[in-house]
Amino acid sequence: MEMGRRMVVIMVIVLMVALFGGSSTRAFTLCNMDDDGLSACKPSVTQPNPADPTPECCRALSGADLTCLCSYKNSLVLPSLGIDPKLAMALPAKCNLTPPANC
Template sequence: MAPGKLMVVLAVVVFVAVALAGGSEAITLCKMSDDQLMACKPAVTNPNPAEPTTECCTGLSAADLSCLCSYKNSAVLPALGIDPNLAMGLPAKCGLTPPANC
């Protein structure tokens, strides 16, 4: 695995571990809190993805979408049970315009 990808994987693993340990108040990913990320998870999880909630879309509207796009080809999303295609379609479902290069 390339060193850059390894660092991304390690960062996400640390984020998830801290979130699961209850220390999530100070943790954010791409300007989304763990609560906002968790609110979006049902909308990006197969086999029956839900429509995104208001909480999810509100969090996504304040997120760094370019940062989130950087995970689209990463092994991190599938490892967390997230479908990358559903994740990349989430901004449109929330009425947001994703970055051009996403």
């Protein structure tokens, strides 16, 4: 269990460096979704009143690595970004995309 916590801490540190460190032209990507795609989908995966996904969100999600996104469903990374993991895991179906089998 201690190893799992260490990995979460390391992932959060790497994420924070990616978000707040570096040059002024930095770009953040998560599982092949860039800042624009993540921003387009955020209203659909944020509580308390999630919106239906926009066409822009679904386009971004269609190019994402869904297996990679699924790997975050039990991590602290999504909640630290204000994303509800359950809403995020339901998003592919709302965009008429097939989620990975074990997600």
